[in-house]
Amino acid sequence: MRAWKYVLVFGLTIFSFVYVNANMNKKFSYKAPTNFVVETNYFPSFFPTMYNYNGVERITVLIPPEIKSKIGVPKTKTGELNPSFIQGKLNFNEQFGIEDWKMDNYKFSQTPHGERLELVGSYTSYAGVKTTFIEHHYFGKSRMQSIQLFYPSLAQGKVVEQAKLSLQTFSPNVN
Amino acid sequence: MKMNFKSLIVTIFIIQTTLSPFVLAQQLPQSKGQEGAPPSSQATEQASSEAQQFATFVNSGDFREAGSLLQSSEKPYSLLLATACQGQAEYLSGFINKVEQTNGNGQVIEGVTVKGSLTEKENVYGERNFDYDKIQDAIFNTEGTPESKRCLHFFNVAALSEYNKYFDSRSKDNECGLSLDFSERTPKLTRDPSKKTAKCDVDYGGKPLYQFLEEQMQRFADVVEKLNKKNDDARTKAQAEVAPREKTEAAIGQCSGNDCSPHKGLDYPDTVKVINKECCDVFRDNWEVLGFSTVKGAKPTNRICNDMFDKDNDEGYCEGRFCSKTLGECLVNFFGAFAKNAYSSFIDSFDVVGWISQLAVLAKEIKSGDLYETAAKIVKGMFGFDEKHMRCLNRKSQSQYYCQMFGKFSGSSAGFAAGMGGMIGGIKGMAGGIKTFAKTKSLKNVSFIKEPIKQAVKTGYKSAVVATVWPYFMGRGMMSATVKATKTAWTYPPYYFSKVTGGKGVRSVVADSASRVASAVESIRPGAAGGRSAGTTAGSGAVGASGAGSTASGGAASGASASSAAPAATSSSGSGAVGASGAGSTASGGAASGASASSAAPAAMSPTEEILRASRIVEKPGPIYTGSAGKLLSKTEQNLNAAKAKLEQLKQHQNSLSEGVLVGPNGKLNFKNDAQKYAEFNTVTKQVKEVEGFIQTLSKQADDLKKEIQAKKVNNRIGTGVGIGASMNALPAPEENKKDPTKQKDDGRTLAPATQGVGTGLPPKSTPNPAGGSSAPATAPAPEPAPAAAGETSDSASPSGVQRSGDANEDPGP
Numbered sequence: 001m002r003a004w005k006y007v008l009v010f011g012l013t014i015f016s017f018v019y020v021n022a023n024m025n026k027k028f029s030y031k032a033p034t035n036f037v038v039e040t041n042y043f044p045s046f047f048p049t050m051y052n053y054n055g056v057e058r059i060t061v062l063i064p065p066e067i068k069s070k071i072g073v074p075k076t077k078t079g080e081l082n083p084s085f086i087q088g089k090l091n092f093n094e095q096f097g098i099e100d101w102k103m104d105n106y107k108f109s110q111t112p113h114g115e116r117l118e119l120v121g122s123y124t125s126y127a128g129v130k131t132t133f134i135e136h137h138y139f140g141k142s143r144m145q146s147i148q149l150f151y152p153s154l155a156q157g158k159v160v161e162q163a164k165l166s167l168q169t170f171s172p173n174v175n
Numbered sequence: 176m177k178m179n180f181k182s183l184i185v186t187i188f189i190i191q192t193t194l195s196p197f198v199l200a201q202q203l204p205q206s207k208g209q210e211g212a213p214p215s216s217q218a219t220e221q222a223s224s225e226a227q228q229f230a231t232f233v234n235s236g237d238f239r240e241a242g243s244l245l246q247s248s249e250k251p252y253s254l255l256l257a258t259a260c261q262g263q264a265e266y267l268s269g270f271i272n273k274v275e276q277t278n279g280n281g282q283v284i285e286g287v288t289v290k291g292s293l294t295e296k297e298n299v300y301g302e303r304n305f306d307y308d309k310i311q312d313a314i315f316n317t318e319g320t321p322e323s324k325r326c327l328h329f330f331n332v333a334a335l336s337e338y339n340k341y342f343d344s345r346s347k348d349n350e351c352g353l354s355l356d357f358s359e360r361t362p363k364l365t366r367d368p369s370k371k372t373a374k375c376d377v378d379y380g381g382k383p384l385y386q387f388l389e390e391q392m393q394r395f396a397d398v399v400e401k402l403n404k405k406n407d408d409a410r411t412k413a414q415a416e417v418a419p420r421e422k423t424e425a426a427i428g429q430c431s432g433n434d435c436s437p438h439k440g441l442d443y444p445d446t447v448k449v450i451n452k453e454c455c456d457v458f459r460d461n462w463e464v465l466g467f468s469t470v471k472g473a474k475p476t477n478r479i480c481n482d483m484f485d486k487d488n489d490e491g492y493c494e495g496r497f498c499s500k501t502l503g504e505c506l507v508n509f510f511g512a513f514a515k516n517a518y519s520s521f522i523d524s525f526d527v528v529g530w531i532s533q534l535a536v537l538a539k540e541i542k543s544g545d546l547y548e549t550a551a552k553i554v555k556g557m558f559g560f561d562e563k564h565m566r567c568l569n570r571k572s573q574s575q576y577y578c579q580m581f582g583k584f585s586g587s588s589a590g591f592a593a594g595m596g597g598m599i600g601g602i603k604g605m606a607g608g609i610k611t612f613a614k615t616k617s618l619k620n621v622s623f624i625k626e627p628i629k630q631a632v633k634t635g636y637k638s639a640v641v642a643t644v645w646p647y648f649m650g651r652g653m654m655s656a657t658v659k660a661t662k663t664a665w666t667y668p669p670y671y672f673s674k675v676t677g678g679k680g681v682r683s684v685v686a687d688s689a690s691r692v693a694s695a696v697e698s699i700r701p702g703a704a705g706g707r708s709a710g711t712t713a714g715s716g717a718v719g720a721s722g723a724g725s726t727a728s729g730g731a732a733s734g735a736s737a738s739s740a741a742p743a744a745t746s747s748s749g750s751g752a753v754g755a756s757g758a759g760s761t762a763s764g765g766a767a768s769g770a771s772a773s774s775a776a777p778a779a780m781s782p783t784e785e786i787l788r789a790s791r792i793v794e795k796p797g798p799i800y801t802g803s804a805g806k807l808l809s810k811t812e813q814n815l816n817a818a819k820a821k822l823e824q825l826k827q828h829q830n831s832l833s834e835g836v837l838v839g840p841n842g843k844l845n846f847k848n849d850a851q852k853y854a855e856f857n858t859v860t861k862q863v864k865e866v867e868g869f870i871q872t873l874s875k876q877a878d879d880l881k882k883e884i885q886a887k888k889v890n891n892r893i894g895t896g897v898g899i900g901a902s903m904n905a906l907p908a909p910e911e912n913k914k915d916p917t918k919q920k921d922d923g924r925t926l927a928p929a930t931q932g933v934g935t936g937l938p939p940k941s942t943p944n945p946a947g948g949s950s951a952p953a954t955a956p957a958p959e960p961a962p963a964a965a966g967e968t969s970d971s972a973s974p975s976g977v978q979r980s981g982d983a984n985e986d987p988g989p
Contacts, residue, residue, distance in 0.1 A: 039542075048534075048535060048538045050538070050539070050542060058543055060539050060542075060543065062535045062538060062539055064532075064534060064535050064538070067522060067528070067531060068522070069522045069528060070522075071522060071523065071524065071525065071528070074525040074528060074529070082525045084524060084525040084526040084529065085525040085526065085528055085529035085532075086529060087526050087529065088525065088526030088527060088528065088529025088530035088531075088532075088533075089529040089530065089532065089533045091526070091530055092529070092530045092533035092534075092536075092537075093533065093536075096533075096537055096552065096553050097552035097553065098533070098536055098537075098540075098552075123536070125540060125543075126540045126548050126549045126552050127543075127548065133536070135532065135535075137532060144528065146532060146535065148535045148536075148539075150536075150539050
């Protein structure tokens, strides 16, 4: 009889992990490309979730936890990107030694998941590799959710294109 | 003679080439400890030493600046003679060859030789023919003063620059298509046939001009290559010189500033000490700013410095997988703390949003990059802790520092101790810190710690520190104090009573044996009693067991000074007791007074002392000691009986003296005719009063003891609690008795290092003091610890190692 108790506790524990994991996937609704492996993360609300390409090139899709933010979209009245937003990034880069960061392009677009800000640029990683980033930030009324893709700037081909396309499958619920 | 872009590049190249041995020589601290370097020639060895000597005299910045100046000047040699080479015109002229005069076609004019002048036709390239081999030989293979070496190096730069310009201009003027490529370390002669014309095919000295220039330029490239090789040899030798740990002056290159004379002639261990001391001085001056402690005035001891800087102390702590794992955990915790606090609702501006959005980049780099590289970038970026400082630290300390700084900023004590808590304060601190960070646009002109950190401290970081440190010390104090208090209470239930003498409150003690007091004196040294170091776990044990708020070092100080019969010693013992609960200097004063008083005891014993001696008690009432209840009570009653007997004896003597003496009208005895008898009577009368007072004290003591026996269990429980609190005010134990906190158990893992953790041993000022003893008045009848307990528990005190300025430790600092 005593053994059943242990089995029960064990089962509940397993169920909890599975439940959390399932919720995590459900919450993000992100479909990673093939050959991308997701890192175990049972607390996606606190830690970023990473999908890494299972190949030679270091291609990473990172989904940070959502942010509670009511200040809206970082857009000026004329529809341009708010300079403060970039300044905050630049400050971060300087403080953490992220070098050669530059933004090549940005774009605002309306999606079913809130207004999206798309940033494309590059920086030099700590390992000295020029890395391209593509950021998608979704702004809702009270929340903000992001997904970011990092890949070596020299990387090309099908895998990179698939990774770029996969960002479109991200459908956060920020409204 | 304008300087074009190419010339600038070439100059920079030459300067860098010439400079390289000095830069490398300055990096010697990193290469220290290497072994098995190949032997080098005597010449190279000397060159290395010279290079290092030069490195101590001129820094790279000065050198580059001077080189640029020479390059841009139309009269570089005049400039040199006016600055770095004053009075050395003749010496430098010796490096100019005397050559045969040639005409415009390169044909030798027989019988005519010329020697270029340094200062004549200075702006005409090729007017001088330099002996580069001789210059290099002078630089690397001859002895000379730092000034002369400095001059030679500058001169070499000017000479090389001149001939590069000369060949370049001639190639262009004659359309030869020849040039020197300086893109790599060794210049390479490049030929561009498309730029070559027939103009370059003219005869020059019996051969085509093209061939002549080609040979000359190749020779020039060879000269530079040879210079590079000598630099490499010098570097190799310089590194190898330090490795065998022989008597060397190689370490001179490690010193800061221009004055390195104290390093000369030192053996390797001494040299290391000097270097460590220099590093220690740098860190000591900025100990608090660098974030090693939050306590104002806290300074590292020499031992801490040695642990941090000595590369020999690296072994066994942070190697291989464990090290990476530890550092990795620190980084992940660091990010996690950011994330946990960042993704909340404090965002009020877009720069904060932008700042937080970059956290993903940091997360990616932490996960995928080299851990040390990543950590170094973060530490340097956030705290301005650059290579200059990091170079002082050994590998172990580097890891600890990374971990510490990450942990500190994220509101967790230090990676390992992150679980101790601090998140409540941490959230507040982080929120303020992130806001400040995100809004801080410029981080320039911050020397050691970057402005955002300072701002973060103002905006809530302190609360994070308090919340972080407090659980840590509470946990540590509870563990050690409970064990000690229980152990002590089990063995030596302490009792106390007070005695009022002459209207002055003095703590009283009943010592159960002279040996215990003696052991207390032995256990107390100025260093040990200086601060809470000795009183930490000693307090947790002895004080905890005694059941009231005082600490051990003060009590022990009282015990030490108790052997003095002088009233001054008694009062200082009281101050020592109080000081021990909060101010170490006072406690050490108490100890010192005891030490001196014991040697200055008067030869004649008072009746009280006779009583105490008779019952094997060596002290006057005043200080404190502990013992079992039964033994103490029986001894007290034994003393009481002895005192009563003595009183009876004295009274009998007093009566005998008064016999036959006239009684005056005022009722007093009149010894007019016998002054000696009068004096003796007065003495006995005083003794009677003293013994009567002592009997009164002993009676009260016996009563207290009986009461204490009844309340024994209760008191012990209270004492345990108070002892826990007292131990939380821990400062490091004396070095002789303290275990090395970085040493670990048999499994090879390590404990939190000495420098790890916010506060590093001292709670911040805002941390509540649970001991309650620090503010107790001197006259309060507080119990004090057993000397034996103080002695035996001092080895388990706080592992901090940081001491307060002004404490009586070995290295008080400014």
